[in-house]
Amino acid sequence: MKSQDIRAKFLDFYKSKTHQIVPSAPMVMKNDPTLMFINSGMAPFKEYFLGNGTPKSNRIADTQKCLRVSGKHNDLEEVGYDTYHHTMFEMLGNWSFGDYFKKEAITWAWELLTEVYGIDKDILYVTVFEGSDEDGLKLDQEAYDLWKEIVPEDRILMGNKKDNFWEMGSQGPCGPCSEIHVDIRSDEEKAKIPGADLVNMDHPHVVEIWNLVFMQYNRKADKSLEKLSANHVDTGMGFERLCMVLQNVKSNYDTDVFTPIIREIEAITNAKYGKDEKADIAIRVIADHVRAVSFSIADGQLPSNNTAGYVIRRILRRAIRYGFTFLNKKEPFIYRLVDVLNEKMGKAFPELKEQKQLIQNVIKEEENSFLRTLDQGLVLLDRVIEDATGKEVSGAKVFELKDTYGFPEDLTELILRERDLSYNKKEFEKLLEDQKGKGREATAIQADDWVVLLEDEDEEFVGYDTLETDVKLTRYRKIETKKEGIQYQLVFNITPFYPEGGGQVGDKGYLEVPNGDVVYILDTKKENNLIIHIAKNLPKHVHETLRAVVDKKQRERTAANHTATHLLHQALREILGTHVEQKGSAVHSKYLRFDFSHFSKLTTEELRDIENFVNARIEGKLPLEEKRNRPVAAAMADGAMALFGEKYGDTVRSIRFGKSIELCGGTHVENTGDIWHFKIKSEGAVAAGIRRIEAITSDATKEFYFENNRAYYEIKDVLNNPKDAVKAVNDLKDDNAKLRKQIEILLKDKAKNLKGDLKSQLEEINGVNFLATKIDLDQNGIKNLAFELGGEVNNLFLFFATANENKVMLTCYISKELVAERGYDAGKVVRELGKLIHGGGGGQPFFATAGGKNPGGIPKAIERVKEYVK
Ligand code: ATP
Ligand code: MG
Numbered sequence: 001m002k003s004q005d006i007r008a009k010f011l012d013f014y015k016s017k018t019h020q021i022v023p024s025a026p027m028v029m030k031n032d033p034t035l036m037f038i039n040s041g042m043a044p045f046k047e048y049f050l051g052n053g054t055p056k057s058n059r060i061a062d063t064q065k066c067l068r069v070s071g072k073h074n075d076l077e078e079v080g081y082d083t084y085h086h087t088m089f090e091m092l093g094n095w096s097f098g099d100y101f102k103k104e105a106i107t108w109a110w111e112l113l114t115e116v117y118g119i120d121k122d123i124l125y126v127t128v129f130e131g132s133d134e135d136g137l138k139l140d141q142e143a144y145d146l147w148k149e150i151v152p153e154d155r156i157l158m159g160n161k162k163d164n165f166w167e168m169g170s171q172g173p174c175g176p177c178s179e180i181h182v183d184i185r186s187d188e189e190k191a192k193i194p195g196a197d198l199v200n201m202d203h204p205h206v207v208e209i210w211n212l213v214f215m216q217y218n219r220k221a222d223k224s225l226e227k228l229s230a231n232h233v234d235t236g237m238g239f240e241r242l243c244m245v246l247q248n249v250k251s252n253y254d255t256d257v258f259t260p261i262i263r264e265i266e267a268i269t270n271a272k273y274g275k276d277e278k279a280d281i282a283i284r285v286i287a288d289h290v291r292a293v294s295f296s297i298a299d300g301q302l303p304s305n306n307t308a309g310y311v312i313r314r315i316l317r318r319a320i321r322y323g324f325t326f327l328n329k330k331e332p333f334i335y336r337l338v339d340v341l342n343e344k345m346g347k348a349f350p351e352l353k354e355q356k357q358l359i360q361n362v363i364k365e366e367e368n369s370f371l372r373t374l375d376q377g378l379v380l381l382d383r384v385i386e387d388a389t390g391k392e393v394s395g396a397k398v399f400e401l402k403d404t405y406g407f408p409e410d411l412t413e414l415i416l417r418e419r420d421l422s423y424n425k426k427e428f429e430k431l432l433e434d435q436k437g438k439g440r441e442a443t444a445i446q447a448d449d450w451v452v453l454l455e456d457e458d459e460e461f462v463g464y465d466t467l468e469t470d471v472k473l474t475r476y477r478k479i480e481t482k483k484e485g486i487q488y489q490l491v492f493n494i495t496p497f498y499p500e501g502g503g504q505v506g507d508k509g510y511l512e513v514p515n516g517d518v519v520y521i522l523d524t525k526k527e528n529n530l531i532i533h534i535a536k537n538l539p540k541h542v543h544e545t546l547r548a549v550v551d552k553k554q555r556e557r558t559a560a561n562h563t564a565t566h567l568l569h570q571a572l573r574e575i576l577g578t579h580v581e582q583k584g585s586a587v588h589s590k591y592l593r594f595d596f597s598h599f600s601k602l603t604t605e606e607l608r609d610i611e612n613f614v615n616a617r618i619e620g621k622l623p624l625e626e627k628r629n630r631p632v633a634a635a636m637a638d639g640a641m642a643l644f645g646e647k648y649g650d651t652v653r654s655i656r657f658g659k660s661i662e663l664c665g666g667t668h669v670e671n672t673g674d675i676w677h678f679k680i681k682s683e684g685a686v687a688a689g690i691r692r693i694e695a696i697t698s699d700a701t702k703e704f705y706f707e708n709n710r711a712y713y714e715i716k717d718v719l720n721n722p723k724d725a726v727k728a729v730n731d732l733k734d735d736n737a738k739l740r741k742q743i744e745i746l747l748k749d750k751a752k753n754l755k756g757d758l759k760s761q762l763e764e765i766n767g768v769n770f771l772a773t774k775i776d777l778d779q780n781g782i783k784n785l786a787f788e789l790g791g792e793v794n795n796l797f798l799f800f801a802t803a804n805e806n807k808v809m810l811t812c813y814i815s816k817e818l819v820a821e822r823g824y825d826a827g828k829v830v831r832e833l834g835k836l837i838h839g840g841g842g843g844q845p846f847f848a849t850a851g852g853k854n855p856g857g858i859p860k861a862i863e864r865v866k867e868y869v870k
Helices: 003-016 043-049 102-116 141-148 187-192 239-246 259-269 277-298 307-326 334-345 350-354 356-387 395-405 409-418 425-443 552-575 604-619 632-637 698-718 725-761 779-792 816-822 826-837 855-868
Strands: 059-067 088-097 124-129 156-159 165-167 172-183 206-219 225-238 445-447 468-471 473-481 485-492 509-512 518-527 530-535 546-550 582-587 592-597 625-631 651-657 660-663 678-687 690-697 763-765 768-774 796-804 807-814 840-844 847-852
Touching: 003 059, 003 088, 003 102, 003 239, 043 059, 043 088, 043 225, 059 277, 088 102, 088 239, 088 277, 102 141, 102 172, 102 206, 102 225, 124 141, 141 156, 141 172, 165 206, 172 225, 206 239, 225 239, 259 277, 259 334, 277 307, 277 334, 277 350, 277 356, 307 334, 307 356, 307 409, 334 350, 334 356, 350 356, 356 395, 356 409, 356 678, 395 409, 395 425, 552 582, 552 592, 552 604, 552 651, 552 660, 552 678, 552 690, 552 698, 604 678, 625 632, 632 651, 632 660, 678 698, 690 698, 698 725, 725 768, 725 779, 768 855, 779 796, 779 807, 779 847, 796 855, 807 816, 807 826, 807 855, 826 840, 826 847, 826 855
Parallel strands: 124 156, 768 796
Antiparallel strands: 059 088, 088 225, 124 172, 165 172, 172 206, 206 225, 445 473, 468 546, 473 485, 485 530, 509 518, 509 546, 518 530, 582 592, 592 690, 625 651, 651 660, 678 690, 763 768, 796 807, 807 847, 840 847
């Protein structure tokens, strides 16, 4: 059965059981402080399990793109080494939200596997939660009895808390689960060891394919469990593993999901899959990672240096490195695999197809830059090896290579091993742990349980229409972070506060408490569909009606920037072309930032045209036309623009100003005239094929012009108020150039005299004409001087030190004949003596320099350098 058919059969089956089939949510989470990537099928539905929203159906099924590379689920290091864990994979799942429970979940799963897919019952095992003393839970008898009706008892195995009790996080909904495992070993192997002994033992051919989770408890902050008011079902089946079973192969990589990519890797690298274990691992790593990275980029997450972007960059770098080391690919090639990937998956996932070009460009650029890093790292590593005294290199050096230069430790290890060296792993790991610990501590949140004051399902947002209103506190909780200390999260029955989202910052403001107190709202965020207001303290009278007031000035400025962002988007597509796709935006009160796909730097004319385009629409005073609760199809028919990687509900809000129509949840001005003026402040590249514009509007532009004007008059003042300031500056520049020329001539003269002087100071030691001294010349002057002396005197060894405002330079020149005959090395001299001036450097054996910042080390350096010729 082809993979496409396997996927379709799953969805058809649950459709026949009256499930609503929904598309996969984007894999990259936006605006969720608790999760970077979707790591299981249930993640997009978290809010329903928490009771913060109502699903459109209480039976849903889908295939969900998942990524397990960080946090609770991290399979990255397994990938490539085994044949059944991926970074990105599809999870087929069916859900019941307070509807059916164990009976249906179990019997349907069995029916699908054995009757629809026709899997031989004899290769299946199931597990049941055995209970846990620590939680006071007994065996999941209900599940056991249900399985007993369809599976022989010797195939029902007991599972412990680790494998068979599923928790969403340290707090929240949880419950026992039943897993289904397959044993695809040969009869011969089965005769030797029974399959039951290998379940959950990391055997590549006895693997879990499906996990049925029965959510029936809630884990509280004090770790105790309480029963949920309604029971839910959450199941997840690995699509690639299912394909492995149904296609009768022994590895996910031998299914039609991966073989086309592997054939392409073989064609490009001339490697043959299945010949050599190391090359095989590399091929699997690359085949897997190209999917993860391509889908992330398609969902709007580009490789970068922070958080989610960095995770993606690391995945891609892992692939590049395996190609570099084990397949000997020293030039970019992974981007070339995107074509086959698209042929295979572009139909089921159109976001891939439509952004293929962008994905290729981004990957190629990343490959180029990391290959350069690898080259540099190799040079640095050579130096580390050269300086090594014993058989072991320090862990700190290896850590520095990784941390500062992105040079991976396993590659370092490999190269060291080739030279018969190793490194101090303990020291390295300690440094790595320390660094991780620092990051964790800074972000770790200690959250108390919610204190519920009022049961209220929907926290209505009224902030499109009003900026202040009376509210009731429905729940609150205390949180503590290292950075912010103790804070309170407040939830109201209704709120005018806009929660951070769609690139727009959250509202700030305050609460008026009846006793006259004011509680400041520092930020507003959305978490699992709850609008959370963050305050430093709790209002004294939590049961009373409070007046919630949004900071109007900040909101108005933010709204002006948000509307300007839409007009900018329109301008870019109009002026540059419709290939422009929004790739991220940040709408603050003081400025806006807009990232978009485009392949070249914008010209001055283009930037001017864009500004003019936006300003024309501001001057045109276009009114806001807002439509709420519009069916997606109707909004799209109006010509609204939807963004890739954004999750839309069935109904949407559309925002129109003239011909600009976007699906958007943000806040906007009533009329474009309110923006007053739009000014681009910068344009630049963020990644290959992605440009960034930063701009300002309204009050900020006034300040901007005011500041520029002030600077202009200040400059004029400094220049003694010339009529033409530009001419005055140019005259100054000309004068400056003339003076520089004159100084250069004078310095040359000085050097000439100096040369004579120095020559007379040369001392003969062991047949070497030696001189070490402090002199007062610039770097270029010293170099010229050294080479001129070298041309006139044989067997020369010069060592010069200069100090200039705490910048210290050491220069060493050694005649080539000395280098050849006696093995002197100027690079080694400056590297070693460089330590005395708290610096370092290098160069070639006949000429090298080092820079540092400790002038106090100069006398010692001059004294010590003699030792090299003695
Ligand atoms: P395993 O023990 O094999 O790592 P798991 O217990 O982590 O699996 P779940 O979190 O229960 O798995 O996920 C549900 C299903 O998703 C699994 O039964 C499996 O088929 C699939 N799955 C989990 N992790 C991966 C992965 N990294 N790559 C491919 N499929 C996976
Ligand atoms: Mg796992």
